[in-house]
Amino acid sequence: MFIGLEAEEYDRVYSTSTLIRRIFSYFSPYKKQMILVITFLIISSLTSAIEPVIISIAINMVISSVDFTIIIFLIIIIFILTGSSWIFNYIRQKYSARVIGSVIYDIRKNAQNSVLNLDLSFFDKNPTGKIVSRINTDSNDFGDTVDLSIQVISSVVVLIILIIIVSLVNFILTLILLSAIPLFFLGTLLFTKFARKMTLLGQRALASVNSIIKESFSGIQIAKTFRQESKLYEKFNKVNKQAYSVNLRRAFTLNAIFPSLNLIQGVVLILLLYFGGNYVITGAINIGEFNLFIQSLNLIFFPLLTIASFWPQFQSGLSASERIFALIDTQPVVVQKNDIKSGKLKGKVEIQNLIFQYDKNKNVFENFSLKIEPGESVAIVGHTGAGKSSLAKLLARFYEYQGGEILIDGTSIRDYNLKEYRRQIGLISQTPFLWADTVENNIKYSNESASRDDVKQALEVSGGYEWIENLPEGLDTDVRERGNLLSMGQRQLVVFARVLLENPSILILDEATASIDPFTETKIQDALEKTIENRTSIIIAHRLWTVRHVDRIVVLDHGTIVEEGDHDELMKLGGYYANLYTVYFRHQSLQYIEDMGKSKV
C-alpha cells in the first residue's frame, strides 16, 4: 500500500451497468415515491397524447354534422382531460423534486463522510477546490440529469403513443412524420459537438481578457507611477476584440440550431400536406385524420428536442456520478487495527525501526529509531527532505507507515482508538489555520464547553492577553477566512492558546518560517516556553532560540539520525549540526545582526 499511488489515481472506471445499478440503489429507499412518479408520468403522458385524437374525432363529427350537444360533450371531455393531465403532472413534479432532493442529499452526505475519513496524503494530492466541486456541483449535475431522464421518459411515452395512433391511420404519412426524427437527432448531435468546441474557445478567450484585466488593476499603481496606462490599454483592447469575435462566432453557431430544426419541420409539413392532401382527395383518410397528422408534427417538436439533447446530458450525468462514486469508494490508507481507549497519555514515545515511503521508490525512513521520555522537549533539524515533517505527521497518524513500530506509552498507535488518540496530541502546523469565526470560538474549537475565562487564561499563558484588547471586538472579533484579519504571528498565538486549552500529552510543533514582527515573536517565544513545560514536545525547529532551549536536538539526514545532543555540545563537535547551523540559524544570531551594521556606510 504505497500512499502515493492510491491517492493520485483514486478515480476509477465503472462500467455503465454498474453505475446504473449503483444509481438505482440510491433511489430504492424512495421506492414508493418513485412508483408514484412513474405512474403519474405515464398517466399524464397518456392524457396529453389522447387529446389530439379526440379533437380529430370531433372534427370528423363536425363535418358529418353530428348533433352539436355531442360535440360539446366531447369538448368537455377534452377539458377534463387537459385539467387532469396538468394535475397529474403537478403531482409528478412535486414527488420527483422530493425524491431527487433526497437522493442528492444522501449522495452528498456519503461523499463528505467518506472524504473526511481519508488520510492526509489524499489531501496532499488533490486540491480542495476539485473535491468540493465534485461533492457539491457534480451532485447537482447528477440531479439535473435524473430530472431530464424523467422528462425524456415522458416524451418517449407521448411519442410512442402518438406514433402508434397515427400509424394505425395511415402508414405512408407516418413514415413521413417519422423521417423528422433521425434528421432532428442528427442535427442536434452535430450542433452539440460544434457548440461544445466553440464554447471552449469562448471560455479561453474570456479567460485571457480576465487575466489582463486582473493584471492591469493589480499593477495600476506601478502603471500610474510610470505613466504607462496606454500600454495596459493596448493589451486589453486586443484581447477584448478577440473575445468579441470568438464569442460572436459561438453565438452564431448556437443560434442556428432552432432555425435549422424549424426548417426540418417545414419540409416535413410540406410533405404531409402534399401526400395527406392527396389521400383526403382519394378518400384514403378523412379531414380529422389529416388534422391529426398536422397537429402531431407540432406535438412531437418539443419531445424530440428533449430526447435529442438527452444523450450528451445523460453522458455528463453519468460521468458526474462516476466521479462521486469514485470519491465515496476511496478507502483510507490509515486504518486502525484495534480500538484501545488511550485515556490521558504520559507521553512516552518509542519509534522502532520505522520504514516509511511516501512515494513508491522513495524511502523517507528506512530503519529509524528514536525514544523520547515523557515531558522531554526534542527539536528536529535537518535539510529539506530529511523527513522532519513526515515524522510529525506519522506521529499524528496522518499517514500510514510500512514497517517498524511507533509506540506511545507502550502501545502501537495503530491499536488506539484514533479519535481519542488524536485528542492527546496537540498539533501546530507551519501556517496556522483559523476558522472564519471569532477568536474565542477558534480557541475553543475542540473544547466547546470551555468558558470565556478559560479562553482568557489560555491566552494569558501563551504570550499575553493585551493584544486581544486592541482588536475591534476583542475576543468576539471575526477573524475571517483562514484568519486573514490577523497577522501570521497573531494567528500563531491563537493556535498556541487553543492547544494549551486542549492540554495534550504530546505537542507536535512545526515552527513557522514566515516573517513575524519582533514584538509578537517575543510573545510566541513566551508561549512556546510555557507550552513545552512538562509536556512531551517534538518541534521541527526553524528558530535559533528553540534549538538552544530544548532538552535535546535530533539531527536528521535522509531519514537517519546523524547527531544528537544539545546545542553547545553539537556545536563543539563541529560536524553536521555545525554545518546546518551555518546554513539555517547563523543569520538569526546576535553576531550576525551586529556584523550587518558594520558594513553600513
Add this chain to the structure above:
Amino acid sequence: MQNETSLIEFSPEKDPFRNSRKKSSRRWILAHIFHDTNKIFIFIVLFTTILTANLATIIFVFIGNAITAILNLNIPIFMNIFIIIIILSFTNPGMRLANFMLREVIAQRMERDTRKEFFINLLGKSQSFHDQQKIGELMARATDDVRTLNYFISPAVSLILESFTDLVVPVIYIAIFYPVQLIIEPIIFVILFLIALRSYINKIGPISFDLRMNFGLMDATLNESLTGIEVVKGTAQEDREIRKYLYNIQKYKDAFVKQGIVQAKYLPILLLALIITIAFGHSVLLFYLGLMNIGQIIAYLGILNLLYFPTNISIFVFAIIRLAGASAKRILEYMNMETKIDENINGVIKKIQGQILFENVSFKYPNSKNFVLKNLNFEIQPGKTVAIVGTTGAGKTTLTKLITRLYDVSEGRILIDGIDVRDYALKSLRSQISFIEQDVFLFSSSIFDNITFGRIGSLDEVIEVAKQAQAHEFISELPDEYYSEIGERGVQLSGGERQRIAIARAFLSDPPVLILDDSTSAIDSKTEDQIQFAIRNILRNRTTFLITHRLSQIRWADLILVLQNGELIAMGTHEDLLCNSEEYRKIFIKKFDLEEQKLIKGGLEECLSD
C-alpha cells in the same frame, strides 16, 4: 486647498457614453443599445421579428385554405396554395436566422463595449481610487456583470420582443381572417397569462435566491472544512464538521423541493390548453351557425397553438432582466465614483532632496470614526533610513500612504523639503517616491520589461542594477535569463526573488524617496544575505521608509518608529529605544538570552539618567 475635481488621468478616445452614465442605468443601457451602427441592426431585428411572427401565422391561414380547397376537390387552387406554403416554410427559418444573428451582434457588442468603457474609465481614475478598491470586486464588474448585460439583450429582451409579437400578431390575423369574436379567447388568455406570470415570478424570485444562497453556504462550509483538514483531524472534530455540512445540505434540499413545487404550479400552460379547448368549442358553434368552414377551424386551432412558444419561454427571461438591472447599477457605481485628491496641476514641481517632516499628523479613513494614526511627530533628514516597526494594524503602511498622498492627513501636515505635500503637483510628487509593496506585483512580461518599466535602459544597465539588487545570480540561471517570461505561463519566482526584481527596478528609476514594505523571510543564510545586501544597497543615498521585521535592519536604522494602535510609543535610535522602551529591550533580552546589564553599556540606571 482641496478642490474636488475628477480629473481624468487617461483618455485614449472619445467617450460617447459620458452623459448617459451620469443620468441613470436605464439611459446608459439604452445608449449602448442604440450606439452607432446598432441602430440599423435594431431596425432589422424588429422588422424580422414582426415578419417571422407574420409568416408563422399566415402559414396556418394558408393551410386552412388548402384544406378547404381539398374538401372542394379544387386541385389547381390547392397546388397554388401549396407552392406558397413551400416558399413561406423556407423563408421563415431564413428570417429567423438573420434575426438571431443580428441580435447577437448587438448583445456581444454590448459586452465588448461596456467592458472597454469600464476598463478605460477605471484606468483613468486616480491611484487613490484604486488603492481603496478590492480587485475581486472590480473583476466581478468587468466579467460577470458585463456578461449579464449581454444576456440581457440576447436572450432576454429579444425573447420578450418575440413573445410579444407572437402574442399580438396571431390575434390580429384571427380578427382579420376569421369572425372577430374569436379573438375573445386569446385576449382573455393573454390577460390571465400576464397575471399568472407575474404571480409566479414573485413567488419564484425569493426561492431561487434562497437556493443560490444555500448552495454558496454549502460550498463555503465544505471548502473550509477541507482546507483546515489538518486541524479537523488533529483535534478529532470530524463529527462536528459533518454536522455543519448536514445542516447546510438539508437547507439546500428544502429550498430545492420548494422550488420544484413552485415550478410545478406554473399555470399558464394549463390556462392555454383550457382556453384552446374553449376556443375550439366556440369555433365549432360558429361552424354550425354557418360562419366558418372546417379549414378555417383547423387553421384557427393551429394559430392558437403558436401561443405555446411565448408561454414556455417567459419563465426564463425575467430572472435575467432583474439581474441585468442590478449589474448595470453596479458597473455604473464604480464608473461614477470620484476621488477626492486634488491633482494640483499648478503645484510645485521640484527635485526632491528627501527631508521629511511629520507635524502633529493624525488620520482617519473617510467613512470611519476611529483615528488610525494619532499625533505623529518626527523628522528625517535626506538620505537617512527610517525603520517602522509594530504589530499588524498598528498603522505602519497607512503612515507611508500619507507621504505619497494616497490619502490626505486629517490633521497636521507632512512636509517634504519644507513644502507641504499638498502643495506639490501630484505627478511630480508621486514620480519621485517609489513604493515596493509586501506582495510585489510583476507584470506577465519579461524580467527585462519589468525592470525597465519606468525608465528605459539598456541590457547592460539592467544587469548592473540587477547585480546591486542581488538578483543577477538567479536570473542568469533561468533558461531565457533576462528575457524569461514571468507569470502563469512563465517562470514562478519566490517572494524574495520578486522583491529583488522590484528593488532592481527601483535602482533604475532611482527615486529620492523609497518606501519598502519588507515581509520576506529567508530559510537559509545565503538567501538571507542576498536579501540583506539588496536592501542595504537600495537604502544608500536616498530617504527610505523601511517597514520590516528584520532586527538587523531595525538595529542599524537612523531612526526607529515604534507604532502601536496608530500612536508613536517610542522613537529614536536602537540605543535610545533600549533605554526607553521595555518592550523593545525585551525583544533582545528574550531572543538572545541576554542580561539587561550586558545589553546596555553602563547599565539601565545610567541610561535612564541621561
